[in-house]
Amino acid sequence: EAQVTQNPRYLITVTGKKLTVTCSQNMNHEYMSWYRQDPGLGLRQIYYSMNVEVTDKGDVPEGYKVSRKEKRNFPLILESPSPNQTSLYFCASSLAPGKGSYEQYFGPGTRLTVT
Amino acid sequence: KNQVEQSPQSLIILEGKNCTLQCNYTVSPFSNLRWYKQDTGRGPVSLTIMTFSENTKSNGRYTATLDADTKQSSLHITASQLSDSASYICVVSRREYSTLTFGKGTMLLVSP
Numbered sequence: 062e063a064q065v066t067q068n069p070r071y072l073i074t075v076t077g078k079k080l081t082v083t084c085s086q087n088m089n090h091e092y093m094s095w096y097r098q099d100p101g102l103g104l105r106q107i108y109y110s111m112n113v114e115v116t117d118k119g120d121v122p123e124g125y126k127v128s129r130k131e132k133r134n135f136p137l138i139l140e141s142p143s144p145n146q147t148s149l150y151f152c153a154s155s156l157a158p159g160k161g162s163y164e165q166y167f168g169p170g171t172r173l174t175v176t
Numbered sequence: 177k178n179q180v181e182q183s184p185q186s187l188i189i190l191e192g193k194n195c196t197l198q199c200n201y202t203v204s205p206f207s208n209l210r211w212y213k214q215d216t217g218r219g220p221v222s223l224t225i226m227t228f229s230e231n232t233k234s235n236g237r238y239t240a241t242l243d244a245d246t247k248q249s250s251l252h253i254t255a256s257q258l259s260d261s262a263s264y265i266c267v268v269s270r271r272e273y274s275t276l277t278f279g280k281g282t283m284l285l286v287s288p
Binding site: 065094096101102103104105106109119120149151153163164165166167168169170172 | 210217218219220221222225265275276278279280281
């Protein structure tokens with residue numbers, strides 16, 4: 062089954078404790094992206110990757126890191142989480158955008174709480 | 177500035193009725209416009225994708241229209257069902273760019 066998976070689905074952590082949210086897709090997609098969703102603000106892009114070893118900042122990259130060592134995986138790293146990073150996070154993937162109207166598939170979401 | 181504005185913010189309709197959601201955008205240069213449905217706490221799911229040359233596209237009871245001249249789109253839901261209760265998000269892609277601009281969504285509640 063074609064899908065985007067994220068782990069963990071729920072996470073409660075404390076300020077400053079490094080964490081990683083994993084994202085994996087099995088559709089051989091070039092493009093992967095991370096979003097956060099907050100009430101009243103909608104989905105906002107954090108980082109995206111056009112292909113292996115190619116990453117770029119989205120609208121709200123501060124406090125986040127990403128890596129794309131393999132095509133299928135795109136982990137989101139919070140080196141020193143802060144309470145304002147409490148949010149619902151989504152990973153998504155698609156064939157290369159900008160070159161066609163390809164559907165973007167979203168993962169199930171990771172609800173992160175930083176205390 | 178590239179923006180996507182949706183209206184109304186929220187909407188309550190009776191089961192079986194029709195409704196229309198609006199999306200205005202200023203994103204340029206335009207590549208395509210997407211409508212997503214997002215159930216509470218879940219990832220968005222694509223309903224339609226339309227390019228510059230497409231005026232209308234249907235997916236079951238969902239019909240999206242696009243006027244690229246006025247930069248407006250609408251999503252019409254026919255014979256609403258309780259399962260249509262969700263947030264509907266309009267997303268616009270810029271040509272040759274890799275980022276998407278999201279609207280804040282319209283929250284639809286279908287009441288029995």
